[in-house]
Amino acid sequence: MDSQDFRTSLFAAGLLVDGGVDGLYHRSFAFEGIVRGVERYVTRAGRVADDHRFFFSPVMARSALVSAGYVRSFPDLIGVLSSFTGGDRELPALLEDLESGGDWTTHLSALDVALCSAACHNLYPRFSHHAVSRDGQVFEVQGVCFRHEPSPDPARMQSFRMHEFVYLGSPEGAFAHREEWITRGGELLRALGLDIAVVVANDPFFGRVGRMLANGQLEKELKFELVAPISSDTPGAIASANYHEDHMGLEFDISLGDGEVMHSACFGFGLDRIALALIRRHGTDLESWPSDVTERLGMDAGGFGRS
């Protein structure tokens, strides 16, 4: 089954609804039941204190997008919001283009907000120009993220949920956090019946300089992806483990209090992709899923789950 067939089967089963643009989907309650089940499942395993857990707004400050390095490294993926900031004098020009079929967007101006690039990017601004303890702390965060990657492949959604466990603190602590979660994340996903492999990866840096950055990342093994079949038999990433070294600490000016720069690492579960991988594995008929999987995900629990 290839990605087109998989997409068709998702629509036919009513799990996803076509959003009208490549990569945009509306979720059925049943699909959301899977997503929220995965969210509860990883939250239980993470055991993060409530005061360290955040649901971030899907919209972030544009300045944070810049500080996170996204505009420099992935300008082709960002989504910046724009609106009409003119008055009565400027309006006629917009309306004229609108009515004549011209490009009315040229009359819009970029706002100081952007769509979220990665869930943890909303976390670092909170600690800008401050110090965090070298002993380290772990945050659990979820965000709705945007990547401009229109594609008919349902695994490539432009808007999707990321659920991350983020460490801020010492280099050793950050590295250990990533290592623990590579193991724990793999075990959690395998227990749901998924065939997981862990592969060394890199970010899709843009441009000629991008290749150098990507190769540096590969050489230092800073990023790993947990892959499983999603839209087709070839595996795709459904979770990722990243050691940022001091990148975020430098960009957001976060120190360790003793003059050194904070190190960080994050492990992110791609909730929508995990749901898709589970559907691929266990089928579109959720009633026939193995009971140990539905129990782990608490899918019988009602709410946004199935009744």
Next chain:
Amino acid sequence: MPSLLDTIRGVVQAHGQMPVDVSGLADSADLYQNGLTSHASVNVMLALEDSFDVEFPDALLKRSTFQSLEAIAQALETLGVSPGAH
């Protein structure tokens, strides 16, 4: 008309990235000892497939197949390539 071995010799010269002149090597000379690396043998394999319009099966994709010009000729003959003029 070049023989099978002559043609093979030409392919190895062009794609084997060897530090020696292949035209001076005996048919039975060990190519690896004369500087053919494992990776270069991959280039030779793909070029041979192009030249003779054959496909090496997995079982023939091993070190001994490319050990010498003679060994390559024997492998190609098992794939149906005629030992005569090319």
Next chain:
Amino acid sequence: MDQSLLRHTGQHVTRVGVDVQDVADVRSARERHGARYDVRLFTEEELSRASAHPLTADRYFAGRFAGREAVLKLLALADAPAPWAEIAIRGDRPLGVELTGSAQAAAHRWGITVIRLSIHYGRSRATAVAVADAHDL
């Protein structure tokens, strides 16, 4: 220590294999031969990882090639070395080595039950080291 090794001859050896692979050679081979190079040498999983990360595909393939060569050298016999396809590397954490056919038979004869592999995906060259405990033959 694995008791089955001791029972055999009372001794065991550590076998090792190493390989270094220039990334430039991989790049030029891929430029010349295109997808044929990729498909003939690498597993489905490796192909999908490379197509998901095209920026580092050359270096990644160099590392995987070196990894397989290191295992081949660890298993090397005087007469009939195994075909490339009989050695597959799975994943990176852990780096799993899967043997079939004559490579598997060779490992069995050597008393090798697991091969440890480490790959360094360097910018200009990749390096791999393979280590395994074997019977003393």
